[in-house]
Amino acid sequence: MTEEILAHPWFGTWLAALIAVPLALLVHRIGGLVLMRITRPAPALHSMVINCKPVARVVLPLVALLLVFQAAPSDLRFIGSVRHFNGLLLIAATTWLAVKAISGFADGVLVQHPYDVEDNLQARRVLTQTRVLARTAMSMVLVAGGAMMLMTFPGARQVGASLLASAGVIGIVAGLAAKPVFSNLIAGLQIALAQPIRIDDVLVVEGEWGRVEEITGTFVVMKIWDDRRLILPLSYFIEKPFQNWTRNSSQLLGAVFVYADYGMPLQPLRAEVERIVKSAPEWDGRFFNLQVTDTTERTMQIRVLCTAGNSSLAFDLRCKVREGLIDFMQREYPQFLPRMRIESGGMQDRQHKQENQLHAVPLPR
Template identity: 65%
Template sequence: MLDSLHLSPWATTAIAALAAVFAAAIGHRIAALLALRATRPAPLLHAVVQACVPVMRVLLPLVALQMVWQAASDEQRYIASVRHLNGLLVIACGTWLLMRGIRGLANGIIARHPADVEDNLQARRIATQARVLSRTAMSGVFMAGLAMMLMTFPGARQVGASLLASAGVVGLVAGIAARPVFSNMIAGLQIALAQPIRIDDVLIIEGEWGRVEEITGTYVVLRIWDERRLIIPLQWFIENPFQNWTRNSSEILGTVFLYADYRLPLEPLRAELDRVLETAPEWDRRVKVLQLTDVTERTIQIRVLVSARSSGLAFDLRCRVREALVTFIQRDYPECLPQVRMPATAESGQEPLRGGVSSML
């Protein structure tokens, strides 16, 4: 029919291309609805399909166009360039599709293990592994797609062949230049597998207290308690020691130190601690200890040890206990607050006592 209308070769090809794009769009619409409905009972597969649907909306028309260009006559002007450009777009979209699929798989795994529960250690472990491994895999897919696109250029293949002659020097230079990249990539795999840190872990790094907010392919974002962000390279965690307060469990002990006079009785203070903890929602009822841990020539040191379900609750509990016990001593035993004693002088009319306490200022 098209030949009977005496259309030019490019006009015929253009009409065929429009028809192919239209058919691909309809096919994508139908296939997407069916795939989303069929995978709804499987949340993991459903997440992958949801991530891939937007890319397929672009990829299917490109594949249909590539079939049209391949079927077109080789004698058409610029057809080789059009085929090459469309092929590059197909490879780029295919790489994008694989990366979206990997991300959807990771998000599906994370969604199956929510971290908004009290004991979220297992969920944080899985989330860390899924995010780090998925980003590593996506980086590999991106590099493979870029290499495939470069291999479609004859000039790039010739350059690669010529570089093989000086592979020793080039390899040495490339290895030195890429050392930080590969070091962080290997460190990311080590963190994903060994998991010295996880998402939402509480860390102490160089005196800073914060939670792991994000783990990327090259660095870790630590959210400090005052909303600052500390950016740390992945390799740093492999080469330096650090504190992880939630390595095996989020439960933690909190310590409160008090300093008082020797005359302070401890039993009323223990009774006050019991009363405060019974009304404290932060206390998990595991540990409750009040001990006299040290004495000096002027004061006694009292240590209160309490437990909480997380470091944040432990901090709030320590503040609550410290405030309540100090208020108790101020109210009921004000004379037992830390005192400074000095021997009496001749001006006061008293003889100074040697080796003892004579008066209190």
């Protein structure tokens, strides 16, 4: 029995495989410890090593087996199929390793730039670039890995050659069909590099106010103020205009409009605005004022400007100022609230004039 096993053609190959796999796992163990220690000062690389460590436990034994099977005699039965299957597994595992490496590096970069702080402009810039570029790179790696696996099959190469023979027509058709995909891919790269929008930016798009909640490889998710979600393709933000309230800073200047009678004195209103704004925690201390900006035949338009740290605080501050001014005028100057005037003397004169005109009309005979 022992002699039959020793004389089997596959004995030497399997013996080499049984030795190579534990050696590969030992290399993984030692190499992992060394890399963990070396990359500790660099959070991004350290995160990448941690993310790749479980997958590398599969890749290294497959590499060892590939070397063993390549060194085996070519006349062994089924050696071609074994080599092909091992190669497919290695390509799949290597693709998985590359995806995990990109994901781990991106996570390490994001850990160094937390965006849940008050002044998060730089962090949001890094977050947007990292996520979009990482997703694009992972998509390209997956496509490349799938293509490499297909190219290991002779039939796939023959199909590719036949497709190349009619590449003119097929290229035009494929280009037209894939236009939205490629436009979104290019738009994603433009957004990552030029950054017209970032994660957590406040936008006004299609008449809706909301924050950028997520940027994927094909679309942008906006969280509207009433918790709805607005989904827009990436190409929208390259081709169409929109408002970005936090492009360079989240600070905003809010405006409040109040209408009052011409008899309303302005100095008490200015004093009340100063009291309201300075007592409001939403005010950032930069600026406020009150001015008469327009007039009509019945009222004057009073505008109050005040600043806040972000759009949400600006909205709350505007509401407080508006409510405070209305309450002040109702309490102290109710006679100067906007109202429709009708002069009684003028109405009587018009009635007498109409009666005189009626009496002046000659009656028919």
